[in-house]
């Protein structure tokens with residue numbers, strides 16, 4: 001039971017939770033939790049340790065901003081951009097993929113999207129409609145909840161499993177138990193993984209790729225945290241090691257490369273989708289049920305992306321092109337600029353574990369999980385939803401793993417990006433008080 005002398009005024013937190021209308025606040029979506037915490041902060045004038053939303057906590061790169069300003073000054077704002085993207089960006093996406101994944105994708109198959117969110121929507125709209133016997137997406141979870149919401153609003157079916165107990169060669173049988181039914185159109189996972197920060201090994205990516213070939217399934221590889229497994233140095237263009245990818249093992253792939261986290265560019269809502277050369281050219285007669293042609297790439301551009309937003313903000317495309325170019329030229333080490341998240345995670349995880357909390361997804365195969373953009377935690381004897389609600393009274397916000405497809409319902413996901421060093425003291429004292437109030 002919560003004591004009333006909590007760090008954030010008990011009555012106000014209680015009232016705002018009630019006002020939210022959510023039956024169980026712990027089941028709230030990311031944006032719902034954001035709204036409640038905003039209201040509590042405004043009323044109490046106290047700052048939370050905000051760990052609920054994956055917002056970049058760093059300034060956007062000057063290279064991108066300057067290129068956008070130049071584009072705007074040249075008058076692009078009055079012109080519709082081509083749906084498939086401006087030529088310079090298409091070229092730089094293809095070059096970036098070669099530089100940091102060591103994979104060749106023709107610029108024709110490289111398109112800008114309104115964030116990776118639009119990329120996954122477009123991918124579902126085409127990949128899940130190639131064969132009427134196949135019904136939708138298999139999510140290798142835990143994962144990013146909104147992508148399931150996208151499938152849901154599209155009326156696509158989806159299945160999911162928590163991969164934590166099926167790492168390494170165990171992944172093959174588990175995946176096959178779904179794929180052999182013949183109803184899966186696409187497989188989606190993020191790597192590094194949001195929320196667990198698991199990083200798939202080449203062996204696992206090979207399993208996924210080979211099964212995609214065997215069952216003719218399209219893999220949607222979500223690289224929202226491109227290169228951010230800081231244990232390895234993926235930052236040097238054209239030099240090993242490269243960010244691991246399923247594309248080494250199958251031609252049935254689509255990459256989603258977000259600029260939001262790796263380039264701290266979330267506000268401009270510009271990301272990229274890249275379709276493998278083979279898939280781009282492939283013909284699926286059943287696409288004609290929804291699109292004017294049977295061509296996969298053509299349907300993606302003039303069917304899905306056209307219908308969704310008819311292109312991406314013109315200036316943002318130039319901003320992204322400039323950042324990708326600088327990265328491939330070796331002039332902008334985009335990974336170095338976000339390494340600070342790993343340093344923060346290390347300190348924050350220790351503050352949690354020193355105060356009675358546990359890390360939920362604590363191992364990555366046989367080594368401790370890396371320090372990155374997210375970590376997961378629990379408190380003994382409390383479910384995730386209880387923990388989330390209780391922590392609000394202590395000025396700490398997070399989201400429940402429950403909503404990510406995780407089997408670990410005791411856990412919460414913490415995002416480190418918005419917690420700056422000068423808040424560590426507050427975090428420590430609040431966790432300490434929490435542990436005093438709830439500990440044995």
Ligand SMILES: Cc1ncc(COP(=O)(O)O)c(C=O)c1O
Nearest residue numbers: 115116117144190194224258260
């Ligand atoms: C795994 C994953 N995919 C996609 C996205 C969406 O990225 P964008 O901001 O480019 O739409 C996010 C954002 O948090 C994410 O975590």
